[in-house]
Amino acid sequence: MSTNTLTTLENVDREWWKEAVVYQIYPRSFSDTDGDGVGDLQGIVDKVDYIDSLGVDLVWLCPVYGSPNEDNGYDISDYHAIMDEFGDMADWERLLDELHDRDIRLIMDLVLNHTSSEHEWFQRSRRGEGEYADYYYWRDGRPATDADYDTDDGPADEVAPNNWDSIFGGPAWSYVEEREQWYLHLFDENQPDLNWRNPTVRQAMKDVVSWWLDRGIDGFRMDAVSHMSKTDGLPDGDPEGTPTGIEHFSHGPRLEEYLTELSADVLSDHDITTVAEMGHTLIEQAADYLDDEAIGLDMIFQFSHMGVDGGWDPETVGEWDLPEFKRIMSERQDALADRGWDALFLGNHDQPRIVSRFGDEAYHRESASLIGTFLLTMRGTPYVYQGEEIGMTNADFESLDEIDDPQTVGRVEQYIADGVADSYEELREVVNARSRDHARTPMQWSDEPGAGFTDGEPWLKCNADYTEINVAAQRDDPASVLNQYRRLIDLRQSTDVLVxxxxxxxxxxxxxxxxxxxxxxxxxxxxxxxxxxxxxxxxxxxxxxxxxxxxxxxxxxxxxxxxxxxxxxxxxxxxxx
CATH class of the missing domain: 2.60.40.1180 (Golgi alpha-mannosidase II)
Known part of the structure; x- marks a missing residue:
């Protein structure tokens, strides 16, 4: 129970983004209009009336920038272009106009911590060209005398500069023969980390932010923000850390400085909202960031509640305890009561489907609508991920060949290499509980082949239950999950006490x-x-x-x-x- 002074409308700091309900769209899986099996911007434009019918106020658009798609768009090769598969800038502008015409705002997903290895900056950096030489973290290797540093990469007499692990599994370093040095990548090897200590890099990223704000967007969801600053000297991490080195590349010593500079120089001049993804963040840390107006963050995606069901541990995956969940969620509510505003979510593009995770598929309609009730009646801004409003469920991935997600592939390969399992089949249960690809199966619009998502072969297989769980089947049923969500969104927006x-x-x-x-x-x-x-x-x-x-x-x-x-x-x- 909160011990703070009781809130009245008189002392409420009302903001449009506090009163909004957000709908998150993963473009690759939302709606395909050209039959190539990949969702596109025109597909979203065609569904704007559907989005409007939900009653939402704000759309969060996952990355649509130029990208080779090694990590589904979170590896950006051109911040000023649209990925060819999604369309072009005219399509994006049409989407923005269609949303704004319906009083729906748009926030873009911005990756600040890293780029694609195909970005021009990295290509010039790997050649050591001028100012670009220091755009990323380049280091010499160490003598090959310590098994803890051993990798399959690099010269025979050298190992990685330190023992850090990638968040996706495996070493956080890769060797470039052209430069005869190693570069840091906290995620996939195709996602090199930008060196935010370099003021030229900071200015380049501020220019990117300004460029998009000038086009009339309403804010940003900022990816991997907590990893932008690293400990000076990049020292070895505790081998017991998960991943190794996390204490040196999460919430580094200059993170607040970088965010404050970005806010002061760019963000604060606009009526927008900012929500930062901060993995490995304690709720008190989140409160500290949000409580400091200079840092410029309105909300933080903090994941304390996402480990309640065992994470990726094959021994405990799926097991969770409601009192513990209540304790964590109540701690969040109390910690932010006077110090910030929560980003309310249970699912997104990086999480399995919430009905399969926190509900009961045997009580599909009831459990899906109960979870929706929870999200839409807590203090904070609710984020509804595409498909949650119809109760989409986890798929069954029968083999590793059906998996696209590099994080899942990396974890499976690491488990097998570490002797945790001998084969994918032994890990199938944990994959079918935890893989990010569950959130990325195509949106289920109808019971037609391709789930109404595409006329072609979908880039990721459709969940087999699309013939029963789809928008068309629920649209006119007053008791459906879809119409329960519509009722709940309307209730929240008309009831100040629920906000x-x-x-x-x-x-x-x-x-x-x-x-x-x-x-x-x-x-x-x-x-x-x-x-x-x-x-x-x-x-x-x-x-x-x-x-x-x-x-x-x-x-x-x-x-x-x-x-x-x-x-x-x-x-x-x-x-x-």
Whole structure:
């Protein structure tokens, strides 16, 4: 329970981005109009009316820049161009206009930490050309005397400059014979890290930010922000770290300086919103960043709740505990109550499908709408990832050949190399629980071949359940997941207490119920979620009730009284008390 002063509308700092509901689009998998099996910008334009029908206020567009696509667009080779598969700049401008015509804002996904190895900057850097020589992290190798540094790369008598691991698995260094040096890549080897210590690099990235803001966008989601600064000297990391070296390339000593400079020189001159992805960030760290206006971040994607179900550990994957989840989420709510604003999410392009992860596919409609209720009634800005609004589920990847995601491939190969498993088949369960590709299977528009996503062969196989779970099947069904999301989005946008109200957790140790109140001035809302596949009873003896009203229920006949109420499996009810 928060101990902060109760919030009133008088003391609320109202902002459009706090009151927004965000819809995240992964263009490659959203809608294909030219039959090549890859989504494109025209496909998004064609679906703008659908996006508008959801009631969302803001679209987050995953990268559409020029890219060789080694990491699905997060390896940018040209910040000022559109990837050929997606269309051209005229298509992008048409999309921006169509969204703005419907009062829907657009934020772009900006990769600040690294570029593609095919970017002109890196090509010139690898040749040691002039100012570009120091655009990236180049180092000499070490004598090949330490097995901890051993790689298959580089000269026979040399190993990598330090023992850091890539976040995608394997060493964080690759050798370039042309320059006779190693370069740092915290992600894929085709994603070299920019050297933000170099003021010329910082200016180049500020120019990129300005270029897009001049085209009328409404902000940025900033990728991998927490890795932009590295410890001086790039020292060895603790071999027990996961990944090794993380203490030296996460939240480095100059990160706040870089962000403050970017904000002061560019961002602060525009009415936009910024949300930073910060992996390996504690909630108190996030609060510190958000509490400092000079840093210029409105929200942070912080992942404390994303490890609750065992991560990539084959022994524990999928196991999670509701009281622990409530504790983590309540800690976030309390830590940011007076110091910042949360980015609310359970799924995105890097996470498995939320129904498969936190729900029950046997109670598909009920659990999908319950999870939606949770996202849309907490304090913070909710981010709905494409397909969540129809309850898309995890696919079944039968072999490694069906996987596109380099992170998944890297982890599987590392597990096999380390002797954790002998084959993919032994890791199939963890892959089918955790792979990022679950979020990237094509959007399921209809039961037609290709899920209505494409007339061609989709770049990634469609989930087999598209014949049952799709937009067309749900569009006109009032009880569908799709229409539950529409109701919930409308409720949030018309109910200030669900946006700005204080949060108080009830029954913290209950292993079935997640219940909480939201309070703003003299208005209180109660959210009761039976987060389980068995009936549950909510006593509610600790709350005062006076003429309650049901604002939302995911069953037709929601209980009208919020105390001593029997809830059916995955039942969600929102009351005004």
């Amino acid at each position: 700005y109200g204080d949060y108080e957790l009830l029954a913290p140790e209950d292993d079935q119920l997640y219940a909480y109140t939201r309070t703003l001035d003299d208005e209180r809302a109660l959210v009761v979620l039976n987060w389980s596949s068995e009936p549950a009873t909510f006593e509610g003896s600790e709350i005062e009730v006076d003429d309650p009203t049901v604002l939302y229920g995911n069953y037709d006949d929601a209980p009208t009284e919020p105390t001593n109420v029997s809830l059916r499996p995955w039942e969600a009810v929102v009351y005004r008390l």
